[in-house]
Amino acid sequence: MDLAYLRAHPHQVPMFIEHQRIRCTPVPGGSVGVAQRLTLDDGGDVFAKFVEDGPKGLLHAEAEGLRWLAAADGPPVPELIAVADEVLVLDWVPTGEPSAKAAEEFGAALARLHQAGAEGFGAPWQGFIGRLPQDNGPGDDWPSWFAARRIEPYLKTSRDSGALSTQDAALVGAIAGRIADLAGPAEPPARIHGDLWPGNVHWAADGRAWLIDPAAHGGHRETDLAQLGLWGGAPHLDRILAAYDEAHPLADGWRERAPLHRLHLLLVHTALFGASFRDEVVSAAARLR
Structure with missing residues (x-):
């Protein structure tokens, strides 16, 4: 599972996790669903949000909002990598300190x-x-x-x-x-x-x-x-x-x-x-x- 495969097959991410094919680290950000840091086979990290029992369209709505915000010359937003009914995958953005x-x-x-x-x-x-x-x-x-x-x-x-x-x-x-x-x-x-x-x-x-x-x-x-x-x-x-x-x-x-x-x-x-x-x-x- 590298980044290119993930982009093409986002619906398979839960299966890869279940069979321990992706290293997962829980992270804050799970007020809606479960948030994980995923480390892929190519060594890259991504952020994934899983919502298995949420209302239909919830993650797709977030993806639409991210695309729309990213189209403006405003504050940065994480790159949208993939979205499916149960998972949203974004670029991993390491945490820093406010200044x-x-x-x-x-x-x-x-x-x-x-x-x-x-x-x-x-x-x-x-x-x-x-x-x-x-x-x-x-x-x-x-x-x-x-x-x-x-x-x-x-x-x-x-x-x-x-x-x-x-x-x-x-x-x-x-x-x-x-x-x-x-x-x-x-x-x-x-x-x-x-x-x-x-x-x-x-x-x-x-x-x-x-x-x-x-x-x-x-x-x-x-x-x-x-x-x-x-x-x-x-x-x-x-x-x-x-x-x-x-x-x-x-x-x-x-x-x-x-x-x-x-x-x-x-x-x-x-x-x-x-x-x-x-x-x-x-x-x-x-x-x-």
Whole structure:
């Protein structure tokens, strides 16, 4: 099993692993499926993500997003080597340490990615975020599209499961009804990563910050920037944001709008993991009242 054979026969990777024909090393990155470092017969390493029981099309959607992000002059993304229903294989990117220089370069590159734009809000492929479906259907304007396709589905799931109370859901629902008033100046669709919490920025040994695990689509650029501030924030976040703003200036008030853009990912977490994320959802919504 060398790289050329793997590209041509990705569906055979699980069989080669089962029969111990490929050396496998477990690695972090298995929140959806199982992540492995595979060492091939030619000595090269690749990253493989296996999802045997996931929803149909999940890995193909990630592959589409990686291709789309790679087509822009933005932050680097791992090369897509192969994809099949149960396995996604990417180039292996050795881990490094965050640096201020890499952060500034990442901020400028993220600005270029967003400026590459999209044909509209959403994407031509069915989306996923984690294991949850994510509706990438089109919309005429960002506020109504964001409410209908990024807030309301995960709010309903969170309410129905009991992760959010009726009162919590009413608070968030009221915010969803006011997005047009809260969104700031209208902007064209940006080419965004879509799930850009700090864990999806891979600080590599080559001195760059890479994008991984996208839920890519045409959206609002402030969504990516707001998500970078979640859960402690990305390393050197101030440098990232300053370099971004210098390359692609942000509209006034973008920091105050960050809770709106974070609501989507926070609701995804209550939908997936339950009430442990309830306080963060309610706090973000309360800041927007």
